[in-house]
Amino acid sequence: xxxxxxxxxxxxxxxxxxxxxxxxxxxxxxxxxxxxxxxxxxxxxxxxxxxxxxxxxxxxxxxxxxxxxxxxxxxxxxxxxxxxxxxxxxxxxxxxxxxxxxxxxxxxxxxxxxxxxxxxxxxxx
Numbered sequence: 001x002x003x004x005x006x007x008x009x010x011x012x013x014x015x016x017x018x019x020x021x022x023x024x025x026x027x028x029x030x031x032x033x034x035x036x037x038x039x040x041x042x043x044x045x046x047x048x049x050x051x052x053x054x055x056x057x058x059x060x061x062x063x064x065x066x067x068x069x070x071x072x073x074x075x076x077x078x079x080x081x082x083x084x085x086x087x088x089x090x091x092x093x094x095x096x097x098x099x100x101x102x103x104x105x106x107x108x109x110x111x112x113x114x115x116x117x118x119x120x121x122x123x124x125x
Contacts, residue, residue, distance in 0.1 A: 003036045003047055010122070013075070017068050019119060021060045022046060026067070050123050065115035066101055073098050 007015065007029050018026040027035075027046060035043030073094040080092045092100075092107075100108035 003033055003050070006050070006123075007033045014122065017071060018064055019122060020046065020049060021064055022049060026064065061116050061119075062112055065112045065119065068119070069101050069111055069115055070098060 010029055015029045018028050020027045020032065022042075022045065032043070032046045032050070036047050037043070077094040078097070079094075080097075081089070082092055083089055097107070097111065100106075101111055102108065104112075
């Protein structure tokens, strides 16, 4: 995988979000690129894991997805008009979305699963 080209396709915001867990550490694309450019053993391992689209075991993926979502909710507050799980039209704020993710309600589970899928798409650029 050409890490420099992959990194160049990411938005500035995405470059600073954790994308991979390796040996207990969380790594952003910026951190991965830095390690790869310095040709460190860690950089070679991270690059290899990206090449095979290896993010983390399932439990760690859920944790990473939640972390990414919380950063998103904090840095890009939102108000979303939607139908609630009860079928009632309403507005969901970033705080409402955070609570859904924390409690793993229907919406929270959906947000987590979508974020995991998005992370896989990002590393397959």
